[in-house]
Amino acid sequence: MGKVRSFVEQNKTFVALVGGAVLGLIVGLIVGWVLWPVEWTSSTPANLHSKYQSDYAMWVASNYQQQGGVAWAEEKLGAPYWKKGQLTDLLEGLAAEQTGEAAAQLRALSVELGASESGEVSEPEAGAPEA
Known part of the structure; x- marks a missing residue:
């Protein structure tokens, strides 16, 4: 646990970027698949x-x-x-x-x-x- 904590403290920007990307991907998937999925209409x-x-x-x-x-x-x-x-x-x-x-x-x-x-x-x- 100490190694993880020291890594996070040394690389705060990197951890924040990766965490934000993962969180954004999860939120995007929930919105796209659950809340507002694509509905095909007027297809040929x-x-x-x-x-x-x-x-x-x-x-x-x-x-x-x-x-x-x-x-x-x-x-x-x-x-x-x-x-x-x-x-x-x-x-x-x-x-x-x-x-x-x-x-x-x-x-x-x-x-x-x-x-x-x-x-x-x-x-x-x-x-x-x-x-």
Whole structure:
């Protein structure tokens, strides 16, 4: 005990700095984890874990044609928040893992989103009025 006391008396500034840093870290952890933890709101699919991204992308791919087309899919997937090509890469990767109709829907959405990313304009459907 005498050695500790003599060390503290000789190094008061150092001990105060280390003690303050440790105390500040403890208070910061309590505030950040207990009192005011981070609450995610308005997150985009680009911020989700890859498993949930996959599930969500498959849901969008299976519903986008009935719900409103590519514009609906872009909105639901938060297309502007993905890095260029990342969303189409995800969809192509999922399509490679799937079979049948699910794979076809994923590929179709990937192609349509890829066209909208590059600025290509798709041809209007037959009978649709031109702008």
